[in-house]
Amino acid sequence: MFVLEPRASVPLSLTLLVPVIAIVLTLIIGGLIFGFLGYNPIEALYEFFVAPLSRPDQIGNLLVKACPLIIIGTGLVFCYRANVWNIGAEGQLILGAMGAGWLALSFPEVQSPFFLAVMAGAAMLAGGLWGAIPALLKVRFRTNEILVSLMLTYVAALFLDWIVRGPWRDPMSFGFPLTKTYPDAGLIPALILPGIGRLGQLHWGVIFAFLIAIGGWFYLSRMLAGFQIKLMGDAPRAGRFAGFSQAKTTFAVLMISGALAGLAGMIEVSANIGQLQPHISFGYGFTAIIVAFLARLNPLAVIVAGLVIALAELGGDTAQISMGIPKVVTGIFKGILLFMLLAGETLTRYRLVRVSGIAGQGAAKTSKGGKANV
Amino acid sequence: MFDELLLTVLLTSIPLILAATGELVVERSGVLNLGVEGMMLMGAVAAFGAASLFGSPYIGILSGGVAGMFVAAIFSLFVLGLATNQVATGLALTIFGTGLSGLIGAPLVGQAIEGLPALHLPILSGLPFIGVFFQLDILAYGAIVIVGLTSFFLMRSRPGLILRSVGINHDSAHALGYNVLRVRLYAILFGGFMAGLAGAYLPLVLTPHWAEGMTAGRGWIALALVVFASWQPWRVTIGAVLFGGVTIMQLAGQARGWPIPAQFLSMLPYLATIIVLVTIASRGHIALGAPAHLGKSFFITR
Numbered sequence: 001m002f003v004l005e006p007r008a009s010v011p012l013s014l015t016l017l018v019p020v021i022a023i024v025l026t027l028i029i030g031g032l033i034f035g036f037l038g039y040n041p042i043e044a045l046y047e048f049f050v051a052p053l054s055r056p057d058q059i060g061n062l063l064v065k066a067c068p069l070i071i072i073g074t075g076l077v078f079c080y081r082a083n084v085w086n087i088g089a090e091g092q093l094i095l096g097a098m099g100a101g102w103l104a105l106s107f108p109e110v111q112s113p114f115f116l117a118v119m120a121g122a123a124m125l126a127g128g129l130w131g132a133i134p135a136l137l138k139v140r141f142r143t144n145e146i147l148v149s150l151m152l153t154y155v156a157a158l159f160l161d162w163i164v165r166g167p168w169r170d171p172m173s174f175g176f177p178l179t180k181t182y183p184d185a186g187l188i189p190a191l192i193l194p195g196i197g198r199l200g201q202l203h204w205g206v207i208f209a210f211l212i213a214i215g216g217w218f219y220l221s222r223m224l225a226g227f228q229i230k231l232m233g234d235a236p237r238a239g240r241f242a243g244f245s246q247a248k249t250t251f252a253v254l255m256i257s258g259a260l261a262g263l264a265g266m267i268e269v270s271a272n273i274g275q276l277q278p279h280i281s282f283g284y285g286f287t288a289i290i291v292a293f294l295a296r297l298n299p300l301a302v303i304v305a306g307l308v309i310a311l312a313e314l315g316g317d318t319a320q321i322s323m324g325i326p327k328v329v330t331g332i333f334k335g336i337l338l339f340m341l342l343a344g345e346t347l348t349r350y351r352l353v354r355v356s357g358i359a360g361q362g363a364a365k366t367s368k369g370g371k372a373n374v
Numbered sequence: 375m376f377d378e379l380l381l382t383v384l385l386t387s388i389p390l391i392l393a394a395t396g397e398l399v400v401e402r403s404g405v406l407n408l409g410v411e412g413m414m415l416m417g418a419v420a421a422f423g424a425a426s427l428f429g430s431p432y433i434g435i436l437s438g439g440v441a442g443m444f445v446a447a448i449f450s451l452f453v454l455g456l457a458t459n460q461v462a463t464g465l466a467l468t469i470f471g472t473g474l475s476g477l478i479g480a481p482l483v484g485q486a487i488e489g490l491p492a493l494h495l496p497i498l499s500g501l502p503f504i505g506v507f508f509q510l511d512i513l514a515y516g517a518i519v520i521v522g523l524t525s526f527f528l529m530r531s532r533p534g535l536i537l538r539s540v541g542i543n544h545d546s547a548h549a550l551g552y553n554v555l556r557v558r559l560y561a562i563l564f565g566g567f568m569a570g571l572a573g574a575y576l577p578l579v580l581t582p583h584w585a586e587g588m589t590a591g592r593g594w595i596a597l598a599l600v601v602f603a604s605w606q607p608w609r610v611t612i613g614a615v616l617f618g619g620v621t622i623m624q625l626a627g628q629a630r631g632w633p634i635p636a637q638f639l640s641m642l643p644y645l646a647t648i649i650v651l652v653t654i655a656s657r658g659h660i661a662l663g664a665p666a667h668l669g670k671s672f673f674i675t676r
Contacts, residue, residue: 004457004673037477085461143651146408146461147598151644154591162637289465326586328476335412335470339448342458342466350457 004350018344019294019301023308026337033332039323047322048315048333058314060200064272066303066310068093068264068284070209073291073302074216075257081220081297082253083233088134088149089261090285091156092127096262097269098160099126101276104186105168105179115185120266127262128255130156135254139247145254153285161278168276179276188271205267209306212260216299229253261285282327287313290338296345309334379622381506385579387611387618388514389414389572393596394603394610395517395524396568401600402528403561404541404667408464409449410569411593412471417442417573419475422584423482431490431578435513435571438578442570443563445471450562454555457671468593476586489582513575518611520568525607537561541665544672554672569593591644598647601654605664613650620646 027049031041052058072089079086100119107115134148161177170180191202220226232239232249240246269280291309295301316330393410400407420441425434449467452458490511498508528534537557540547544554576588595617603609624639632639 033474033477087465137648137652141652141655143648143655144601147594147601147651148648150594151598151647154644155641158637158641162635165637166635286469289462290469293462325480326476328586329473329480331469331471331473332477333473335466335468335473338462338466338469339452342463343452343456346456346458 002352003355004346005353007349007351010348014348015296018348019296019305019341022294022337022340022344025340026333029336030333044319044323047319048330049311051318051322052311052314057198057200060198060202062307062310062314063206064201064203065313066306067203067206067209067271068268068281069288069291069309069313070213070302070306071264071267072257072261072285072288073295073306074213074299075260076288076292077216077295077297077299077302078220078229078253079257080292081233082229082249083236084135084138084250084253085146086131086134086149086254086257087146087289088131088151088153088285089257089288090281090283091149091153092130092258092261093265093268093281093285094153094156094160095130095265096123096127096259097265097276097280098163099123099262100186100266101168101179101182101269104182104270105276108180108183110183110185112185115183116188116270119186119270120263123262123266124259125262127265128259131254131256131258131261132251135251139250145250149254160276160280164276164278170275177278181275182270186270187274188267201272203267203271205271208267210303212263213299213303213306216302220299225252261288282313287334290334293338293341296341377503377506379626381509382625383615383618383622384506384510385514385618386621387614388510388517388579389575389592390596390599390614390617391517391521391572391611392513392575393569393572393593394599394614395521395607396565396572397596398600398603398605398607398610399524399528399537399568400561400565401668402541402605402665403537403558404544404665404670404672405453405558405562406460406464406669407446407449407453407467407562407565408461408597409445409467409471409593410565410596411589411591412468412475413442413445413566413569414471414573414576414589414593414596415475415587416445416471417570418576418588419479419482419573419584420570421574422485422487422577423478425487425578426482426485429488431488432512434487434578435490435574438574439567439570442568442573443566445474446562446566446569449566450559453562453671454558457673460669460671472587479584479586482584483586485583487577487582490578511579513571513579517571521607521611528607538665541667544667544670548672558672569596572596595643595647598651602647602650604654617643617646 027045031045034044035041053062072093076086076089100123103119103122130152133152134145137143137148138145164179165177168179170178188203188205190198191204191206193199220230228244229249232244232246236246264284265280269276273280287309291302291305294305294308312330312333316327319325319329320327393414397407397410417438421434421438424437425431445467449463452463453460490513492509492511495508499505528538536552540552540554540557548554573589577584599610599613599617602613620642624636624642627634627639628636
């Protein structure tokens with residue numbers, strides 16, 4: 001019989017080792033599953049994790065895939081640190097893209113270089129307000145933010161679907177559900193690297209993703225407001241005694257993560273697509289949840305985690321083409337990785353201790369008094 | 375016309391009833407399993423695969439349930455064995471189940487199977503209006519029976535009382551000598567089996583083919599239904615029929631050319647869920663009947 005016993009202190013090596021071990025175990029288990037289902041496991045792992053990086057331009061594409069994951073993941077870290085479970089980032093991303101898209105489509109003649117900044121502001125506002133809905137309902141009616149934010153994702157996706165097929169459809173699109181293309185001022189330019197030139201689809205948004213993650217780290221670890229968020233997540237009672245407001249924290253984290261998801265949506269469209277269409281995101285809002293966990297809720301680590309998960313995503317694309325399996329199959333790796341990370345979380349904080357016979361059922365009766373129960 | 379509509383509403387609500395009833399028992403034991411969507415997809419692909427392989431939809435039903443139970447066992451290993459965060463573990467289960475069902479189902483795309491036949495009960499199925507209630511398939515009749523049995527088990531039997539007490543306060547239940555983890559394990563496995571059956575219903579009755587992600591958010595609606603039902607089995611049935619009705623209204627609206635865009639009608643089930651969550655939650659936490667230790671991890675300590 002094993003019981004979990006809290007560790008007095010967690011060694012740093014363990015903190016760093018857990019994500020690495022989790023990734024290795026994920027590859028092994030994932031490979032086994034592919035092997036069990038009659039695929040060649042080595043080929044599968046190669047297609048998912050090596051083939052995507054076989055050409056230099058793919059490194060640029062990897063950064064591009066990681067861009068929305070890093071931005072959204074940073075926002076989700078705020079939420080999860082505060083123990084607020086926003087899983088509707090996908091919907092907030094869509095609203096952000098629509099907010100920016102409305103500007104780009106309404107002012108096709110604008111040429112100002114600041115137009116992108118205004119669009120980014122609109123995207124953050126739209127995404128933040130969409131994130132404020134579950135916050136409002138949670139604070140006012142004590143509804144579950146998990147379900148509300150998720151339901152709002154479906155609503156957002158349907159709203160986008162309607163708007164690009166209806167009011168915003170380009171009359172010259174030959175019946176395709178597409179809006180007009182954005183004006184040049186509303187497009188994010190490609191990033192030209194000195195000496196290398198263009199690298200795949202690499203664009204300026206990637207730089208901002210890195211800056212946002214660093215900024216998020218600074219905010220959470222170096223500022224009072226960040227401390228407040230962490231305190232309200234870890235010890236809400238202590239936080240209330242310190243005079244912090246649970247309601248304000250809930251609003252703040254949901255609006256921050258909504259705004260960042262919205263920004264990611266704007267960057268996705270302005271850099272890669274150039275117009276609105278029914279599907280603008282490949283589930284980045286959901287995938288970013290794993291990014292946040294892989295990073296162990298640290299915004300700096302979100303950069304690394306975003307790149308790791310982006311590799312698996314890119315691998316999903318290659319495998320879809322070369323092995324003929326649907327893209328959702330990447331979920332096998334993502335799901336196992338999240339399982340492993342959560343197990344690692346427990347094993348860093350607790351030690352598995354073997355106890356002789358009396359634990360479990362008998363322990364409550366045989367051990368001394370009330371001490372048996374926590 | 376009305377009969378057909380009512381039948382479609384009933385059929386749409388069956389998977390919701392099955393999945394929500396299973397999740398209700400899980401939550402009553404104090405565990406929140408957000409993996410319903412993933413378990414349903416595993417059930418759906420297993421049911422489709424087995425029905426196609428063996429040529430029998432009945433074997434499909436069983437395979438679906440077992441597949442759901444199998445992935446639920448993975449969930450319990452982490453949530454009970456390692457006391458991991460239930461919300462995140464449930465999400466992992468949904469992501470994993472979506473991916474694995476996609477891989478298993480990849481060779482099945484484009485195949486067709488023979489669905490579950492409708493069993494018309496003699497005499498009763500010929501009645502006007504209520505006749506459609508007796509023109510269902512075996513899994514649909516089974517769903518109603520299971521709801522009744524679950525209600526009896528939870529509210530009228532001793533093991534049900536123990537299960538509820540574990541959900542209300544696991545420390546007290548442990549002090550009384552009940553094995554908290556074992557009770558929760560059984561509850562989670564039952565929930566997985568039911569979600570698997572719910573998934574099986576989709577390819578076996580509603581659409582006789584496999585498509586990745588074919589549950590289309592039904593697992594999440596089932597989760598909301600448990601809250602809607604304030605953890606009472608019979609209310610799950612009412613809620614599921616209401617949701618089925620809303621879903622069908624959107625199809626009927628499209629067919630009759632209502633001047634509302636189809637997308638807005640499609641939003642109705644999701645908006646209805648939010649409205650229900652608000653109205654239920656504003657009635658206060660105690661009146662709600664939520665298990666007090668829902669979502670909290672249990673540690674055995676020395």
